[in-house]
Amino acid sequence: MWSWVAHRVTGVLIFFFLLVHVLDTALVRVSPEAYNAAIGTYQTPIMGLGEAGLVAAIVFHAFNGIRILLVDFWAQGPRYQKVMLWVVVGLFVVTMAGFLPRHLVNVFTGGH
Amino acid sequence: MTHGTAAVAKVDSPRSPYARRKTTRGNYELYSWVFMRASGVVLLVLIFGHLFVNLMVGEGVHAIDFGFVAGKWASPMWQVWDLLMLWLAMIHGTNGVRTIINDYATRDVTRGVLKGLLYLAFAVVVVLGTLVIFTFDACPPGSPAELLPSFCTA
Ligand code: HEM
Ligand code: HEM
Numbered sequence: 701m702w703s704w705v706a707h708r709v710t711g712v713l714i715f716f717f718l719l720v721h722v723l724d725t726a727l728v729r730v731s732p733e734a735y736n737a738a739i740g741t742y743q744t745p746i747m748g749l750g751e752a753g754l755v756a757a758i759v760f761h762a763f764n765g766i767r768i769l770l771v772d773f774w775a776q777g778p779r780y781q782k783v784m785l786w787v788v789v790g791l792f793v794v795t796m797a798g799f800l801p802r803h804l805v806n807v808f809t810g811g812h
Numbered sequence: 813m814t815h816g817t818a819a820v821a822k823v824d825s826p827r828s829p830y831a832r833r834k835t836t837r838g839n840y841e842l843y844s845w846v847f848m849r850a851s852g853v854v855l856l857v858l859i860f861g862h863l864f865v866n867l868m869v870g871e872g873v874h875a876i877d878f879g880f881v882a883g884k885w886a887s888p889m890w891q892v893w894d895l896l897m898l899w900l901a902m903i904h905g906t907n908g909v910r911t912i913i914n915d916y917a918t919r920d921v922t923r924g925v926l927k928g929l930l931y932l933a934f935a936v937v938v939v940l941g942t943l944v945i946f947t948f949d950a951c952p953p954g955s956p957a958e959l960l961p962s963f964c965t966a
Binding site for chain 1: 849852853855856859860863867868871872873874876877878879881882898901902905906908909912933937940941943944947948949952955956959960
């Protein structure tokens with residue numbers, strides 16, 4: 701049940717990010733200066749944390765999406781749905797453990 | 813053969829035989845259900861690849877600027893990648909949000925307005941994003957050379 705709520709919330713979150721993201725990318729058609737100014741705001745520590753949150757949302761939504769697929773199409777899926785939820789949580793932790801340190805080092809110590 | 817059984821054999825089956833109701837509204841919801849699953853698998857690859865190249869390789873998010881985008885879109889591979897990602901993510905996301913609106917917005921007017929806004933946002937973003945990929949100019953005239961990719965001056 702909570703996995704269903706989390707799947708919904710993350711889906712909507714990613715959707716709204718995508719609307720903004722296509723608009724900011726569109727600034728490459730305005731001028732290099734305009735694009736660099738906009739993307740510069742993505743490189744601040746606060747936005748860096750936001751990006752970490754966004755990536756966490758996507759990683760959960762993606763792995764849980766695959767779990768939904770297995771429940772629907774794999775004959776044994778419904779039987780193992782609970783186990784697979786823990787697999788999703790495990791994969792999530794592993795993926796974030798690979799991503800977070802590197803991203804946070806980039807965000808807090810990187811720079812031009 | 814007794815009189816009785818002959819009479820029984822004549823009695824019609826009490827219920828009309830099962831006949832599938834002809835759907836009048838098409839199979840739209842079924843196709844959308846299948847699409848959510850098929851597009852999800854493809855999006856997983858596209859988005860993880862996008863995030864890896866843009867956040868994990870080299871300096872990560874600090875490496876992104878106009879020159880970075882120009883370098884990527886110089887390759888047809890990344891153009892197609894981004895185009896697919898744009899379309900699939902927008903259709904998948906719009907379809908998902910449509911389901912959520914159907915679930916929570918119970919008044920007809922509210923639901924109509926929300927869906928109208930949703931489809932408008934979909935159209936604007938997909939058209940704009942597609943145009944951006946195809947009309948991108950890596951070397952706009954009059955821009956300072958240090959902001960442009962090195963192949964502009966070569
Ligand atoms: C914080 C994380 C992200 C960063 C830093 C980022 C960065 C970028 C950059 C630099 C581009 C320009 C072209 C390219 O590099 O291929 C781009 C384009 C794009 N990104 Fe992302 N991105 C992020 C997350 C996402 C996510 C989560 C999605 C999908 C839901 C996404 C979808 C797209 C799409 C569809 C385009 C093409 C836009 C267009 O057609 O104009 N991005 N992104
Ligand atoms: C990364 C790969 C992704 C996978 C594997 C995936 C998988 C799925 C699946 C299987 C569903 C169907 C749930 C159902 O019908 O019960 C779904 C729903 C949804 N997805 Fe995704 N998805 C992905 C990316 C995205 C992206 C990029 C967005 C936003 C642009 C998004 C937004 C949504 C929304 C809003 C729903 C509806 C949730 C609901 O009805 O409760 N998804 N996803």
